[in-house]
Amino acid sequence: xxxxxxxxxxxxxxxxxxxxxxxxxxxxxxxxxxxxxxxxxxxxxxxxxxxxxxxxxxxxxxxxxxxxxxxxxxxxxxxxxxxxxxxxxxxxxxxxxxxxxxxxxxxxxxxxxxxxxxxxxxxxxxxxxxxxxxxxxxxxxxxxxxxxxxxxxxxxxxxxxxxxxxxxxxxxxxxxxxxxxxxxxxxxxxxxxxxxxxxxxxxxxxxxxxxxxxxxxxxxxxxxxxxxxxxxxxxxxxxxxxxxxxxxxxxxxxxxxxxxxxxxxxxxxxxxxxxxxxxxxxxxxxxxxxxxxxxxxxxxxxxxxxxxxxxxxxxxxxxxxxxxxxxxxxxxxxxxxxxxxxxxxxxxxxxxxxxxxxxxxxxxxxxxxxxxxxxxxxxxxxxxxxxxxxxxxxxxxxxxxxxxxxxxxxxxxxxxxxxx
Numbered sequence: 001x002x003x004x005x006x007x008x009x010x011x012x013x014x015x016x017x018x019x020x021x022x023x024x025x026x027x028x029x030x031x032x033x034x035x036x037x038x039x040x041x042x043x044x045x046x047x048x049x050x051x052x053x054x055x056x057x058x059x060x061x062x063x064x065x066x067x068x069x070x071x072x073x074x075x076x077x078x079x080x081x082x083x084x085x086x087x088x089x090x091x092x093x094x095x096x097x098x099x100x101x102x103x104x105x106x107x108x109x110x111x112x113x114x115x116x117x118x119x120x121x122x123x124x125x126x127x128x129x130x131x132x133x134x135x136x137x138x139x140x141x142x143x144x145x146x147x148x149x150x151x152x153x154x155x156x157x158x159x160x161x162x163x164x165x166x167x168x169x170x171x172x173x174x175x176x177x178x179x180x181x182x183x184x185x186x187x188x189x190x191x192x193x194x195x196x197x198x199x200x201x202x203x204x205x206x207x208x209x210x211x212x213x214x215x216x217x218x219x220x221x222x223x224x225x226x227x228x229x230x231x232x233x234x235x236x237x238x239x240x241x242x243x244x245x246x247x248x249x250x251x252x253x254x255x256x257x258x259x260x261x262x263x264x265x266x267x268x269x270x271x272x273x274x275x276x277x278x279x280x281x282x283x284x285x286x287x288x289x290x291x292x293x294x295x296x297x298x299x300x301x302x303x304x305x306x307x308x309x310x311x312x313x314x315x316x317x318x319x320x321x322x323x324x325x326x327x328x329x330x331x332x333x334x335x336x337x338x339x340x341x342x343x344x345x346x347x348x349x350x351x352x353x354x355x356x357x358x359x360x361x362x363x364x365x366x367x368x369x370x371x372x373x374x375x376x377x378x379x380x381x382x383x384x385x386x387x388x389x390x391x392x393x394x395x396x397x398x399x400x401x402x403x404x405x406x407x408x409x410x411x412x413x414x415x416x417x418x419x420x
Contacts, residue, residue: 041077041101041102042077042102042103043073043074043075043076043077043100043102043103044075044077044100044101044102044103044104044105044106045071045072045073045075045100045104045105045106045285046059046071046072046075046080046082046098046100046105046106046107046108047069047070047071047072047105047106047107047108047287047288048066048068048069048070048071048072048082048084048108048110049068049069049107049108049109049110050068050069050084050091050109050110050111050112051109051110051111051112052112053067053068053069054067054068055067055068055084055085055089055091055110055112056084056085057070057072057082057083057084057085058082058083058084058085058095059072059075059080059081059082060080060081061081061083063085068084068110071105071285075100076100077100077101077102078099078100079097079098079099079100080097080098080099080100081095081096081097081213082095082096082097082098082108083095083096083218084110084112088114088115089112089113089114089115090112090113090114090115091110091111091112092110092111092112092222093110093221093222094215094218094219094220094221095213095215095218096108096110096213097193097211097213103285104285104286105285105286105287105288106288107287107288107289107290109290157187157188157189157190157216158189158190158191158214158215158216158219158220158221159185159186159187159188159189159214159220159221160185160186160189160194160196160212160214160220160221160222160223161183161184161185161186161220161221161222161223162180162182162183162184162185162186162196162198162222162223162225163182163183163222163223163224163225164182164183164198164200164205164224164225164226164227165224165225165226165227165293166200166203166227167181167182167183168181168182168200169181169182169198169199169200169203169205169225169227170198170199170200171184171186171196171197171198172196172197172198172199173186173194173195173196174194174195175195175197182198182225185220189214190214191214191215191216192213192214193211193212193213193214194211194212194213194214195209195210195211195212196209196210196211196212196223197209197210197225198225198227200227202229202230202231203227203228203229203230204227204228204230205225205226205227205228206225206226206227206228206268206269206270207225207270210223210225226268226292226293228268236265236266236267236268237265237266237268237291237292237293237295237296237297238263238264238265238266238296238297239252239262239263239264239266239271239291239296239297239298239299240261240262240263240264240296240297240298240299241257241260241261241262241263241264241273241299241300241301242260242261242298242299242300242301243260243261243275243284243300243301243302243303244300244301244302244303245278245281245303245419246259246260246261246339247259247260247336247338247339248260248275248276248278248301248303248336249276249336250262250273250274250275250276251273251274251275251276252264252266252271252272252273253271253272258276258336259336259339266291267291268291268292268293269290269291270288270289270290270291271288271289271290271291271297272286272287272288273286273287273288273289273299274286275301275303276335276336277335278303278335278336278337279332279333279335279337279354279358280305280306280308280332280337280350280352280353280354281303281304281305281306282303282304282305282306283303284301284302284303287299287301305352305420306354308352308353308354308355308375308377309352309355309377309378310352310353310354310355310375310376310377310378310379310381311349311350311351311352311353311375311379311380311381312349312350312353312373312375312380312381312383313347313348313349313350313380313381313382313383314328314330314347314348314362314382314383314385315346315347315348315382315383315384315385315401316346316347316384316385316386317384317386320346320386320387322344322345322346322415323344323345323346323348323364323385324340324344324365325340325341325342325343325344325345325348325417326340326341326342326343327340327364327365328340328348328362328363328364329362329363329364330360330361330362330363331360331361331363332358332359332360332361333358333359334359334361343417344415345415345416345417346415346416347382347415347416347417348416348417348419349380349416349417349418349419350418350419351418351419351420352420353375354375355375355376355377356374356375357372357373357374358372358373358374358375359371359372360372360373360383360398362383362385362396362398364385364396367387367394367396368396369385369396369397369398370398371383371398371399371400372400373400374400381400381401382400382401383398383399383400383401384398384399384400384401385397385398386399
């Protein structure tokens, strides 16, 4: 084969490779548009709270079946307008615009005052329509409308009230100084979203920038800033976090705390709380809340039990000393499952546990041991914890037993702590 033939074959090969590459690229683009880009995001949740509670909730201008305090489920992802019914209440702010993300929870808070009883309904204004003079006709009287030019309807404008915990802060409107200081009302605003911030020498504001929606149809909009002195320690308040069951870990703005129950002194500000997974339970949705200078925050999250018919137990051999449960902690599938309390027992039994393969790690008095176990429906899976002395050291060991429920309770592993 001469050099020219080799060159022609090489060029033919690379042309073929380029054609194949273009075909694969086109197929990839088609797959993306058919199967990926057309997917709609999963809905999210909106937690609506009010002081006082018990007010009907309005979503995107339509009434819902919920009253405050409540979580609106299956809210379509995107920008949503939340308001409360004003039939019997004066609500502030009139409405809030929030951005709902897929499988996320957004929290909003309203303040309301009941309207006084017996408030008279507004009397509608009488409209005066000018007419031409009456023209006499033989058989009837004819009224005709004047030929008055129609004025172009002007768009309504809204107002925004800006306040701060320390008066006299300069107000910035879309990063432009307005020349006004708090408290003030900005008027003649077109409907839309605006970025509001305040500045005052020697202070920092919370939040730094607020995005406010102005809508003349909903009346006066409001925004408030907390000013914190730079020369003083940042104000703190208490966040109380309780979970059912207890012993869980949480993340506050990305930082891990636990186990629950928790009472944390934290700087005032906006917080997002996320809950870690717990084997055998459905994880609560994340929450967002505002910790203010005057009001502490209390968070209570309930882990819903997943359905299962298996039973799981930690047992000790007969004749061994009772376990100090306060020194015991258990992880299942590398997630916190149980953190002991002040009690003594020879057996800890969990009912209605999901069946399947699980990795179990038991820690007792700074000694840890782990094993794999299979939890079977309508059976008890006891994991025996024993401590063997190897020379001068104590070694913990786990042994998975297999037994029917009747045999398990017939053996009667001493003092039993049972959990649903």
